[in-house]
Amino acid sequence: MQRRTFLASLAATLTPRLTWAEVGAPAFLAAGKQGEAFFLHGLSATGESRFQLALPGRGHAAAAHPTLAEAVAFARRPGTFALVIDCATGEIRHHLTPPEGMQFNGHGAYSLDGSLLMTSEVVAETSEGRIGLWDTARYSRLTDWPSHGIGPHEIKRLADGRLAVANGGIRTDPVDRAKLNIPDMRPNLTLLAEDGTLLDQVDLPDFPQNSIRHLALQGDTIAFAMQWEGDPAEAVPQLGLWTPGSAPVLCFPPEAEAYVMQGYAGSIAATDRRILITSPKGGAAMIFDAAGDPVATCRRTDLCGAASHAGGFVLTDGAGAIWSADDAGLSPLATGATQWDNHLVALT
Amino acid sequence: MRGPVLALLVATPAAADTAAVVTDHARPGYAAFDDAAARLGAVESCDPQDLRPAFQAAYDAWMAVEHLHLGPAEEDGRAMAILFWPDAKGAGAKAQAALLKEDPAALSLEGLAQQSVAARGLAGLERLLYPQAELPGDGCALIQVTIDDLARQAEVLAAGWGPFGEELLTAGQPGNARFLKPEEATQALFTQLVTGLEFVADRRIGRPLGSFDKPRPDLAEGHASGRAQANITLSLQALRGLAVALSPDSAKTLATFDHAIRLAQGLDDPNLDSIGTPQGWLKLEILQQAVRATRDTAVAELGPALGVELGFNSQDGD
Numbered sequence: 001m002q003r004r005t006f007l008a009s010l011a012a013t014l015t016p017r018l019t020w021a022e023v024g025a026p027a028f029l030a031a032g033k034q035g036e037a038f039f040l041h042g043l044s045a046t047g048e049s050r051f052q053l054a055l056p057g058r059g060h061a062a063a064a065h066p067t068l069a070e071a072v073a074f075a076r077r078p079g080t081f082a083l084v085i086d087c088a089t090g091e092i093r094h095h096l097t098p099p100e101g102m103q104f105n106g107h108g109a110y111s112l113d114g115s116l117l118m119t120s121e122v123v124a125e126t127s128e129g130r131i132g133l134w135d136t137a138r139y140s141r142l143t144d145w146p147s148h149g150i151g152p153h154e155i156k157r158l159a160d161g162r163l164a165v166a167n168g169g170i171r172t173d174p175v176d177r178a179k180l181n182i183p184d185m186r187p188n189l190t191l192l193a194e195d196g197t198l199l200d201q202v203d204l205p206d207f208p209q210n211s212i213r214h215l216a217l218q219g220d221t222i223a224f225a226m227q228w229e230g231d232p233a234e235a236v237p238q239l240g241l242w243t244p245g246s247a248p249v250l251c252f253p254p255e256a257e258a259y260v261m262q263g264y265a266g267s268i269a270a271t272d273r274r275i276l277i278t279s280p281k282g283g284a285a286m287i288f289d290a291a292g293d294p295v296a297t298c299r300r301t302d303l304c305g306a307a308s309h310a311g312g313f314v315l316t317d318g319a320g321a322i323w324s325a326d327d328a329g330l331s332p333l334a335t336g337a338t339q340w341d342n343h344l345v346a347l348t
Numbered sequence: 349m350r351g352p353v354l355a356l357l358v359a360t361p362a363a364a365d366t367a368a369v370v371t372d373h374a375r376p377g378y379a380a381f382d383d384a385a386a387r388l389g390a391v392e393s394c395d396p397q398d399l400r401p402a403f404q405a406a407y408d409a410w411m412a413v414e415h416l417h418l419g420p421a422e423e424d425g426r427a428m429a430i431l432f433w434p435d436a437k438g439a440g441a442k443a444q445a446a447l448l449k450e451d452p453a454a455l456s457l458e459g460l461a462q463q464s465v466a467a468r469g470l471a472g473l474e475r476l477l478y479p480q481a482e483l484p485g486d487g488c489a490l491i492q493v494t495i496d497d498l499a500r501q502a503e504v505l506a507a508g509w510g511p512f513g514e515e516l517l518t519a520g521q522p523g524n525a526r527f528l529k530p531e532e533a534t535q536a537l538f539t540q541l542v543t544g545l546e547f548v549a550d551r552r553i554g555r556p557l558g559s560f561d562k563p564r565p566d567l568a569e570g571h572a573s574g575r576a577q578a579n580i581t582l583s584l585q586a587l588r589g590l591a592v593a594l595s596p597d598s599a600k601t602l603a604t605f606d607h608a609i610r611l612a613q614g615l616d617d618p619n620l621d622s623i624g625t626p627q628g629w630l631k632l633e634i635l636q637q638a639v640r641a642t643r644d645t646a647v648a649e650l651g652p653a654l655g656v657e658l659g660f661n662s663q664d665g666d
Contacts, residue, residue, distance in 0.1 A: 256425025
């Protein structure tokens with residue numbers, strides 16, 4: 001390590017690290033674009049910006065440290081960098097770079113105590129999935145684990161420390177993102193122990209072209225959102241529920257709304273009683289009950305970000321609006337000039 | 349009367365583009381479809397020969413508004429109940445076969461509304477009026493109830509565009525929770541233009557086009573009723589009408605539209621059967637390219653002219 005780099009990282013380590021409460025207790029993190037500039041925002045429960053920090057490019061998702069006001073912002077996949085941002089000062093504390101030949105894939109998760117960061121990654125040449133492990137004291141790379149699938153996207157830590165991995169199943173060209181294996185793709189949902197050991201795995205034999213990409217937790221159940229790569233004329237589910245130890249349950253929309261989501265779910269969130277998925281392509285959000293039965297459909301152009309808060313849902317869209325959503329529909333919370341990006345991340 | 353008139357004038361007008369789409373394109377289009385469906389409902393016969401002209405006219409009228417996937421057409425699956433296509437698994441034919449085997453007296457408008465959307469509407473009627481094989485029962489009652497259902501949907505749609513049109517026209521005004529800014533209405537309509545062109549290229553042309561080695565004219569929309577080419581031409585003309593309403597001075601876009609429409613009209617192949625030959629297949633593929641060029645030109649020209657872009661997230665893919 002060069003002396004200057006060493007001093008910089010030492011200084012970063014010595015700066016006091018504040019908690020979320022000390023930075024205005026934002027409820028969510030969201031990336032967005034204003035004019036030609038990109039930012040990461042901390043948002044209140046009602047959609048007011050509590051802070052905004054400049055990002056060097058378009059963001060995708062963020063992962064928030066469980067206690068410290070610190071977040072990792074991931075570039076759009078496939079990404080070769082992620083930024084650890086001090087959400088109190090706006091300073092970039094660390095630039096994370098995956099090992100040679102690897103790429104970040106847009107999402108990450110912290111361990112329960114915040115001492116470890118896990119990142120979804122692929123081997124660039126093959127799209128073989130890895131879970132990168134970082135020590136958050138100095139954000140040094142520790143090791144990586146196999147994700148047990150191709151093209152992992154979102155990863156989610158369960159309350160007991162186990163890690164759920166959405167292996168999307170799509171092998172992509174390392175440079176132009178072209179999808180290379182659509183006819184024989186095989187996504188899966190994988191559960192890893194805290195030490196990375198494979199605990200369980202399920203796939204979708206009836207819908208192998210339904211890429212499992214995003215995750216939300218409802219108690220012991222992992223709700224997963226999918227993106228269909230097959231014939232758009234087929235009516236397919238965008239939501240599934242998996243309680244490890246049992247078979248996954250696929251949740252179809254009502255027939256009259258079979259194509260509302262256009263086969264595409266962009267984000268997913270869950271409360272104790274409901275699960276919500278968004279489709280920017282379909283301009284809609286669908287709400288399901290805990291059994292996976294459809295309850296309500298809300299329409300709004302370019303909806304994508306979704307998170308739960310205090311028993312309800314908050315959604316963001318590409319036109320700059322923030323909404324609350326429940327069985328009765330959407331209610332506007334705030335509107336502004338920031339075009340909100342794919343994901344809204346709850347700080348819980 | 350002076351007060352109210354002044355108040356109307358003072359209210360923020362919707363963007364000219366939105367107003368033109370609502371008043372010159374969408375509302376007249378849905379009214380014409382409602383009329384055509386009512387005329388079909390007024391035919392006192394269930395002989396296919398008697399019904400076909402009015403069926404074709406109603407189908408023509410639907411093609412003028414089919415591309416508007418917003419508002420009342422998207423509620424309760426109404427657009428699907430009017431025209432369910434493509435029916436990849438043949439769900440409509442299966443549901444109809446079951447209905448035809450039942451007691452015709454048990455068929456009712458309410459009962460049909462509970463059936464699969466695939467069994468209803470223009471696609472359902474097409475199978476009854478242009479059967480490809482003998483029907484498994486007397487089709488008369490099912491034809492009648494399918495027509496009545498279609499006419500009712502058309503009426504609901506035309507009526508629904510009153511209040512929905514107002515929502516578009518009052519975009520950005522207080523109390524409008526659907527369109528928070530005037531440009532959101534414009535963007536929604538611009539999106540219909542772009543996705544409509546994509547649908548023509550990818551599905552209406554793309555499904556029968558299949559691949560050079562395996563063309564599938566039988567998969568064309570409206571194949572049984574000889575409408576495959578007409579549907580392509582009519583939907584391009586309808587989308588051109590939407591483009592004109594949105595931005596009448598879009599010379600490049602309108603030129604690419606005109607080129608594509610000329611190619612579509614020049615196919616001279618009502619059911620696209622000639623795509624079984626290499627030359628015929630290439631002609632349809634050239635049309636597909638022309639439609640894609642029209643889409644790209646519209647995005648490049650109309651988007652900036654209207655000050656809107658396609659969805660930030662919907663275009664991103666993740």
